[in-house]
Amino acid sequence: MENRFLDQAYKANHSIWNYVLGIILVVIGALTFSLPYNLVIANKITEGTADASRVEDINYLYTLLDSNTSLFYMMLPFVGAMITLFIIIKKIHKQSWTSLTTSRVKIDYKRVFFSFFFWASITLLLFFIGYIISPEQVVWNFDAKKFSILFLLSIVLIPIQTSLEEYVFRGYLMQGLGVSSKTKWVPLLVTSVVFGLLHYANPEVKELGYGIMVFYIGTGLLLGIMTLMDEGIELSLGFHAANNLITALLVTADWTAFQTAAIFKDISSPSLMTELVAMFFLYPLLLFVYAKKYKWNAWKEKLI
Structure with a gap:
């Protein structure tokens, strides 16, 4: 069974060297837009x-600049990329943006918004359950002025950041590796591992240990499975945007990559438990719901 999403690359200039050049240029674009931050430092x-x-x-x-300014500069490279x-x-590649996004005739924004609100609802529910059970682990951190600026920055820049990652990994690289390897499992595994390894520099790795890398790679695997089974990145776009927006706006901590003027601040000791619960219980639940809603079938053929 072919995968219509991976096959979208055949409609474009799909030489492997075009993809190599493309990745190099994306990195250059990101580095160029990181110059303002580097100049400030x-x-x-x-x-x-x-x-x-x-x-x-x-x-x-984060001690050199206020959190909102830091967030702005951190997001600029993603805009450039x-x-x-x-x-x-x-x-x-002479390819349409739609064909990089989905195998459907047009981008299904209903899928994007469903995935966004479904994952956001689960995240919010779990946070408030945790808050009721252990209120001493978080403190009120709300500052109206700082939060209003954070909100505006977040709703504009964070979706660009998360969408860029999805378009690069689940779109560009997945299609490129699909047509070059003529397999489905190679793009799924390679993009998941590379996606996870690019989080190696996150401060969470220092605090939680290398075990967190399993979670990052597992998240890449989840998003890759969504893409191949649904034959488009709409669901992963919504999930990723919800995940990072909630992280930025709802709760912050002194040991995370996003240290923002969020509503709450987590003062508990860093633990892998939240990530492990998400990976081994919530991710399968997510796939089950999506599979039922969108009538996924032929899992083996679409993934392997």
Whole structure:
């Protein structure tokens, strides 16, 4: 059985070298848009207000700039990468944005919004259950002025960040690896592992240990399965946006990649339990619901 989503690449200029060039250009686009942040930090080092030996530590960087400014600069590379990817798809691959997104005639935004609100609802429900059971683990962190700025930044920039990751991993790379390897399991596994490994520099790894990498790779695997079974990235777009938006707006902590002016602050000791519960219980539940709603079948053929 063919996979209509992976086969979308055959409608474009699908030479493997085009994909190699495309990834290089996306990285360059991201690096170019990271220059403002680097210049700000360089200026602080010159002024003597920043320690050059510590600027690789993301937790230290949060002490140099307020959280909203930091978030803005952190998101800029994703904006640059997204603009670059769009140009690459149009100019190098001669491919439509729709065919990079889905095997359907047009992008199914109902799928995006269903996935977004379904995962957001689960996340909010679990947070408030945890808050009722152990209220001492979180504190009220709400600052109206800071939060309003955070909200505006988040609803604009975080969907760009999450969409860029989905378009690169579940769209661009998955289609490219699919046509070059002529398999489904290679793009599924490779994109999942690479997606997970790119989170290696996150401060969560330092706090929770290398076990968190299993969760990151497992999340990549979940999103890849969604894409292949549903033959489009609409569901993964919604899931990823909900996950990161809730993380940014609802609860923050001093040891996470997103340290924001969120409503609550987690002051509990870092633990892998939340991630393990999500991976081994919630992710299968998510796939079960989607499979029933969208009538997925032929799992083996579509994934392997």
